[in-house]
Amino acid sequence: MSVTYQTGPEFAAEMDARDSLAHFRDRFFFPKIEAGEKTGEECIYLCGHSLGLEPKSVETYLQQALRDWANFGVEGHFHAKDAWMPYHRLLTEQTAALVGAKPFEVVVMNSLTVNLHLMMTSFYRPTAKRHKILIERAAFPSDQYAVQSQIRFHGFDPATSLLELQPRDGESCMRDEDILELIEREGDSIALIMLGGVNYVTGQRFDMPAITKAGHGKGCVVGFDLAHAAGNVPLMLHDWNPDFAVWCSYKYLNGGPGCVGGCFVHERHARAVELPRFCGWWGHDEKTRFLMGPDFRAMEGAEGWQLSNPPILALAALRASMEIFFEAGMENLRAKSISLTGYMEFLLGQAPSEKFTITTPREPMRRGAQLSIRFAHEGRKLCNRLAAMGVIGDWREPDTFRVAAVPLYNSYKDVYRFAQILSAAFH
Ligand SMILES: *Cc1c(COP(=O)(O)O)cnc(C)c1O
Numbered sequence: 523m524s525v526t527y528q529t530g531p532e533f534a535a536e537m538d539a540r541d542s543l544a545h546f547r548d549r550f551f552f553p554k555i556e557a558g559e560k561t562g563e564e565c566i567y568l569c570g571h572s573l574g575l576e577p578k579s580v581e582t583y584l585q586q587a588l589r590d591w592a593n594f595g596v597e598g599h600f601h602a603k604d605a606w607m608p609y610h611r612l613l614t615e616q617t618a619a620l621v622g623a624k625p626f627e628v629v630v631m632n633s634l635t636v637n638l639h640l641m642m643t644s645f646y647r648p649t650a651k652r653h654k655i656l657i658e659r660a661a662f663p664s665d666q667y668a669v670q671s672q673i674r675f676h677g678f679d680p681a682t683s684l685l686e687l688q689p690r691d692g693e694s695c696m697r698d699e700d701i702l703e704l705i706e707r708e709g710d711s712i713a714l715i716m717l718g719g720v721n722y723v724t725g726q727r728f729d730m731p732a733i734t735k736a737g738h739g740k741g742c743v744v745g746f747d748l749a750h751a752a753g754n755v756p757l758m759l760h761d762w763n764p765d766f767a768v769w770c771s772y773k774y775l776n777g778g779p780g781c782v783g784g785c786f787v788h789e790r791h792a793r794a795v796e797l798p799r800f801c802g803w804w805g806h807d808e809k810t811r812f813l814m815g816p817d818f819r820a821m822e823g824a825e826g827w828q829l830s831n832p833p834i835l836a837l838a839a840l841r842a843s844m845e846i847f848f849e850a851g852m853e854n855l856r857a858k859s860i861s862l863t864g865y866m867e868f869l870l871g872q873a874p875s876e877k878f879t880i881t882t883p884r885e886p887m888r889r890g891a892q893l894s895i896r897f898a899h900e901g902r903k904l905c906n907r908l909a910a911m912g913v914i915g916d917w918r919e920p921d922t923f924r925v926a927a928v929p930l931y932n933s934y935k936d937v938y939r940f941a942q943i944l945s946a947a948f949h
Contacts, residue, residue, distance in 0.1 A: 525861070527868040534938035537865070543850055543858050543929060550575040550776075550931045555912040565912045566936050566943070570928035571722075571750060571892045572916050574776030577846055583838040610832040616844045620852060621748070621767070622758035623786050626823035630771070630840070631804075631832060634749055634783040635664045637768040638716075640827050641785065642672045644799045645743045645765055646714045652741070653678050654708070656715045658696070659686040662722050665747055669716060685712065694881035694896070695726040695888075702736045709740025719751030719767075723918055725882035725892035725926075727755055731762040738763070749773060752784065753847065754890035754926075756856055759786050766791070774891070774928065776843035782836045787824040795820040802829030850930060858929035860886045865934060866893055866927055869941035877948050881922065891926040894918075907947045913940055 527533065538544050552564045552575065567575060590602035599606045610630055618625040631637065646655065653676075655669050670680045685708060689696050705715065715737040720727045730746060737744040746767040751757060753774030759767055767786040771777035791797060801818045803811060805828040808821060820826035847855075863886070870880060870893070881894045897904055901921045908915070908923075915925035927937050 527865050534934035537934040546850055547931045549578055565914050566940050568915045568925035571773055571926040577842045579842040580839045583842045587834050587838040606834050609834055616848055617784055623760045627792050628786050629824035630782050630784050631828050634768050634770040635668055637783050637785040638668050641766040644797050646672055648676050648713045652713045653683045654685045654712045656685045656712050659688040660723050695724050695883050698729045705736040712742045715742050715744045719746050719748040720890050722750050725889050725894050727889050734762050734764045771840050777840035781840055785824055793822045804828035804831055855929045859891045862927040863891050866937045873945045874948055895923045896921050904947050911943045913943055
């Protein structure tokens, strides 16, 4: 699908008319502008990288769960329309397909940071010789905290055990070859490589298969935080071969605020029931779980890392979104995403270039839907102006405005209007 982008509004209208995914927009609620002369108009929502919009069908799923609770009480575990006991598995196949895994390699559970800790408990096993964790300096703070606390928990010091990737001077993004070179150079002392699939500030997508291969070549464990990758870019976790991965479901996956996250454990570990882990009753082999014996025996598969019985209401909300995802198809979504983000980049290229730079990589293969716009001056003020005009993106100190045109519900017209408003805001 190669088109030549054009600057006028007719182009956006024509692209929307041709877009076979355009009708999915109607399946979501869009926030409205709350004050000022545009009160009541639909916002231009470009914040799916932070919190995905609410599918209208969420209500139906939630109501079913609530009705089942009302009608059955505890018996809902067995007699609900979709029994609660195996409820989390209703999401397994779709989740596995979404991240390119085998179903028993994934589980939907907890939240991202919790899952990250659970995975590090099993897979970060530092020794005196090999104790470092490699992350991005600009990693999401929660990942930084989690990783540093794990290092301390094992009696090491982040000052000597934390190895941070950062771009070359004057550059915003990491060069893939620099990452591989660092792994080659430092790999013997690295216990765990824990990188984002897509960086949350710059939107840079990393070469996950190459990093995994390089890390394994040096004997390191490799895990990915896919918060900004899941539902955004294609993933083939089983084939790419990392040891584990974690993600959340409220960003591109539209599961709702604080919704349950996901976790991948590669096949070669997933059946290793003797692996050290923090245990809870839901990770116990289901065949004997309800004998309620004192000794833990892990389930095979990623489910063996579960702690608690799952939050049915949150899972119900996530089902609504996953269903829509699969109707649309990840390949179709990615194709539209590349086109839509390219269009945004093209339109922004028409605005006064001294006012801002786009720090996200230019190559579609090195990014997902997000573009990060770094303002030269007074970014905060500009963002407030954009917000008053109904543009919802998000601000990251000190100078970056992040926007994502999400292929599931954003239109070419959204992108066009955003570019118009941004250009106007500069004057
Ligand atoms: C959004 C995000 C988180 C959030 O963690 P929660 O445990 O879901 O609150 C963590 N890491 C990254 C990289 C993120 O983008």
